[in-house]
Amino acid sequence: MGKMTLERIAELAGVSRSTASRVINDQDGVRPEIRRRVLDVIDVTGYVPHAAARSLAGQRSRILGLAIRATTEQVFSDPYFAGLAQGVSQACNDDDQTLSLFLLQSAAGREQLPARVLRSKLVDGLIVTATLMDDPLLWQLTESGIPLVVVGEVSDPGISSVDADNRGGARLAAEHLLAIGRRRIATVTGPMRSGAAATRRVAFERALAAAGHPLDPQLVVESDFTEEGAYTATQRLLPLEPDAIFAFSDRMAVGVVRALQVAGRSVPGDVAVVGFDDLPPARASTPPLTTIRQEVEQTGAHAVRLLLERIQAPDAPARRIELPTRLVVRASTSVSDLVGTDS
Amino acid sequence: MGKMTLERIAELAGVSRSTASRVINDQDGVRPEIRRRVLDVIDVTGYVPHAAARSLAGQRSRILGLAIRATTEQVFSDPYFAGLAQGVSQACNDDDQTLSLFLLQSAAGREQLPARVLRSKLVDGLIVTATLMDDPLLWQLTESGIPLVVVGEVSDPGISSVDADNRGGARLAAEHLLAIGRRRIATVTGPMRSGAAATRRVAFERALAAAGHPLDPQLVVESDFTEEGAYTATQRLLPLEPDAIFAFSDRMAVGVVRALQVAGRSVPGDVAVVGFDDLPPARASTPPLTTIRQEVEQTGAHAVRLLLERIQAPDAPARRIELPTRLVVRASTSVSDLVGTDS
DNA sequence: TTGTATGCGTTATCAT
DNA sequence: ATGATAACGCATACAA
Numbered sequence: 172m173g174k175m176t177l178e179r180i181a182e183l184a185g186v187s188r189s190t191a192s193r194v195i196n197d198q199d200g201v202r203p204e205i206r207r208r209v210l211d212v213i214d215v216t217g218y219v220p221h222a223a224a225r226s227l228a229g230q231r232s233r234i235l236g237l238a239i240r241a242t243t244e245q246v247f248s249d250p251y252f253a254g255l256a257q258g259v260s261q262a263c264n265d266d267d268q269t270l271s272l273f274l275l276q277s278a279a280g281r282e283q284l285p286a287r288v289l290r291s292k293l294v295d296g297l298i299v300t301a302t303l304m305d306d307p308l309l310w311q312l313t314e315s316g317i318p319l320v321v322v323g324e325v326s327d328p329g330i331s332s333v334d335a336d337n338r339g340g341a342r343l344a345a346e347h348l349l350a351i352g353r354r355r356i357a358t359v360t361g362p363m364r365s366g367a368a369a370t371r372r373v374a375f376e377r378a379l380a381a382a383g384h385p386l387d388p389q390l391v392v393e394s395d396f397t398e399e400g401a402y403t404a405t406q407r408l409l410p411l412e413p414d415a416i417f418a419f420s421d422r423m424a425v426g427v428v429r430a431l432q433v434a435g436r437s438v439p440g441d442v443a444v445v446g447f448d449d450l451p452p453a454r455a456s457t458p459p460l461t462t463i464r465q466e467v468e469q470t471g472a473h474a475v476r477l478l479l480e481r482i483q484a485p486d487a488p489a490r491r492i493e494l495p496t497r498l499v500v501r502a503s504t505s506v507s508d509l510v511g512t513d514s
Numbered sequence: 515m516g517k518m519t520l521e522r523i524a525e526l527a528g529v530s531r532s533t534a535s536r537v538i539n540d541q542d543g544v545r546p547e548i549r550r551r552v553l554d555v556i557d558v559t560g561y562v563p564h565a566a567a568r569s570l571a572g573q574r575s576r577i578l579g580l581a582i583r584a585t586t587e588q589v590f591s592d593p594y595f596a597g598l599a600q601g602v603s604q605a606c607n608d609d610d611q612t613l614s615l616f617l618l619q620s621a622a623g624r625e626q627l628p629a630r631v632l633r634s635k636l637v638d639g640l641i642v643t644a645t646l647m648d649d650p651l652l653w654q655l656t657e658s659g660i661p662l663v664v665v666g667e668v669s670d671p672g673i674s675s676v677d678a679d680n681r682g683g684a685r686l687a688a689e690h691l692l693a694i695g696r697r698r699i700a701t702v703t704g705p706m707r708s709g710a711a712a713t714r715r716v717a718f719e720r721a722l723a724a725a726g727h728p729l730d731p732q733l734v735v736e737s738d739f740t741e742e743g744a745y746t747a748t749q750r751l752l753p754l755e756p757d758a759i760f761a762f763s764d765r766m767a768v769g770v771v772r773a774l775q776v777a778g779r780s781v782p783g784d785v786a787v788v789g790f791d792d793l794p795p796a797r798a799s800t801p802p803l804t805t806i807r808q809e810v811e812q813t814g815a816h817a818v819r820l821l822l823e824r825i826q827a828p829d830a831p832a833r834r835i836e837l838p839t840r841l842v843v844r845a846s847t848s849v850s851d852l853v854g855t856d857s
Numbered sequence: 858t859t860g861t862a863t864g865c866g867t868t869a870t871c872a873t
Numbered sequence: 874a875t876g877a878t879a880a881c882g883c884a885t886a887c888a889a
Contacts, residue, residue: 178866222636223865224867226569227564247596272580274600291564292566397794532860567882568882572883573865
């Protein structure tokens with residue numbers, strides 16, 4: 172069969188383009204009988220509307236962008252991004268949207284973004300993640316007026332965002348380490364340019380202080396979100412002999428554990444380790460990691476939902492969604508309970 | 515400034531739409547002087563062509579699709595996909611194409627693909643990876659007639675494809691293990707439904723046999739491409755006391771090493787381990803992994819190039835590109851040479 | 858070398 | 874409830 176167009180469908184169904192169009196976009200104001208007839212024709216012919224034509228006429232591309240502003244190293248080694256992409260992708264499918272991916276490792280890529288995707292009306296909106304604290308990219312994007320949702324923490328309350336409850340998560344970690352009797356608690360953090368890392372750090376400190384065991388500043392080492400970074404950071408921590416380390420991602424926690432083991436410290440015997448995320452590295456590690464679980468895929472799904480809302484009502488106030496975290500205890504903090512309260 | 519259109523640019527530059535269009539698509543047949551004038555206007559106004567309009571009028575969307583047909587688990591845990599995406603993304607940027615991502619974990623997603631992206635003319639072509647040996651998805655796509663490039667191995671020679679030289683890589687691994695004196699050599703493979711895994715396995719066997727040390731079939735354990743899969747696979751291997759294990763990815767090799775260490779075997783003392791990929795896990799591992807390096811990002815870039823060619827000349831014969839691999843020796847196979855011949 | 862006119866496939870605004 | 878018609882913004886064959 173030749174190329175199918177709305178025109179052709181209408182013809183075959185014996186109606187006008189307008190009516191056929193209404194059926195396709197299931198708008199009401201079409202007699203059920205007629206609707207059926209059109210639907211049947213569509214079914215038989217396998218007709219699918221031409222994306223560009225829809226986009227041009229309807230002023231909406233039905234394409235959502237996911238922009239990841241992280242280093243190549245991060246994207247490669249942290250399964251977080253895969254999880255996020257998975258969630259976003261799934262949600263896009265469910266809402267009949269297409270996902271476009273932008274990896275912004277290079278400055279060039281970042282600068283091109285506004286022009287390439289926004290001015291060209293390629294995407295209806297953008298989900299951005301791994302942004303820095305006062306990211307120029309975010310300024311550009313907001314002032315360009317494109318519907319925007321950030322996955323992570325943002326300083327500007329005018330921007331919608333989704334993230335795990337970083338504060339609550341860090342608190343859970345602190346409380347757990349205290350609860351198992353650790354007192355010389357250290358943390359290997361993500362870069363403070365990351366909002367999530369900053370939030371977790373502050374919350375971790377506060378929780379410890381609130382419990383009467385303030386965090387020794389010497390026991391805070393800043394790192395990046397990679398395994399190797401955490402490995403070397405931990406080495407600097409070794410002489411200070413901590414009995415617990417909170418790492419800001421599972422991948423980092425794996426690096427922490429490695430550094431400890433290589434140095435002859437046992438986990439959790441000498442040092443208890445808590446990660447963050449509860450992604451595959453947490454289970455695959457030896458010992459399996461106690462970690463703060465966040466629902467990464469759900470985060471992606473919520474981001475899509477929020478973005479879609481924002482596209483429909485650009486003037487509605489920005490919203491922030493924080494997804495609950497929860498403590499998952501595994502062997503890296505519990506000697507006795509090797510089975511853990513795994514879920 | 516109001517919304518910019520070609521019309522408006524032409525007006526401001528004092529030329530016709532056609533001329534402005536020619537300048538934008540830099541076709542020749544425009545007096546340099548005029549071209550400059552138009553370019554200046556574009557520069558000043560920051561005009562960017564409307565993607566959908568171009569697509570509709572020009573019959574080309576300038577969007578390339580990347581479809582990853584892998585399990586969620588794989589996508590999450592194997593940095594290979596991130597690397598590939600990175601390469602594809604970069605190449606798309608360089609060629610002024612947009613990247614659209616499709617994660618095909620669910621059967622539903624896979625079935626939607628042809629309709630959603632092909633019939634709608636959303637993408638000009640598709641790069642597909644992690645396909646199975648005789649993947650129905652591939653049939654569908656080929657018979658739909660969309661320009662297609664597979665990253666990996668394909669049985670149908672009518673399909674263009676790009677991959678590392680799996681055969682050569684496996685051979686390098688075999689020769690290296692023999693060269694360091696190992697004779698009781700085992701391998702933890704990827705699933706045989708994966709073409710790349712099948713190729714590597716056969717090549718590995720042949721290389722060993724050719725050297726007069728045929729692979730003991732008992733020492734071949736099939737697994738998936740995950741760390742945990744490799745971990746349990748290795749446990750089955752332990753009683754057979756191999757002195758070397760070739761794993762089909764770095765991530766798998768990490769699982770192999772873990773299983774060995776947990777069982778009290780030293781690496782490389784008791785068992786030498788070789789991985790595949792040379793992605794971050796290889797360096798981050800303890801000990802760092804000897805591995806077969808493949809250029810993942812380049813693979814992505816080549817896939818884009820091939821796809822673009824195919825889009826321009828759909829009737830040209832299919833091509834296959836195999837990128838060279840090379841042995842990177844690190845501590846997991848060399849006791850003496852702890853520094854390794856790292857690059 | 859430049860301009861004119863038409864078509865791309867759909868949505869949306871009107872009538873009817 | 875349905876249909877005719879005008880955008881949508883650009884590329885391109887053709888004419889000049």
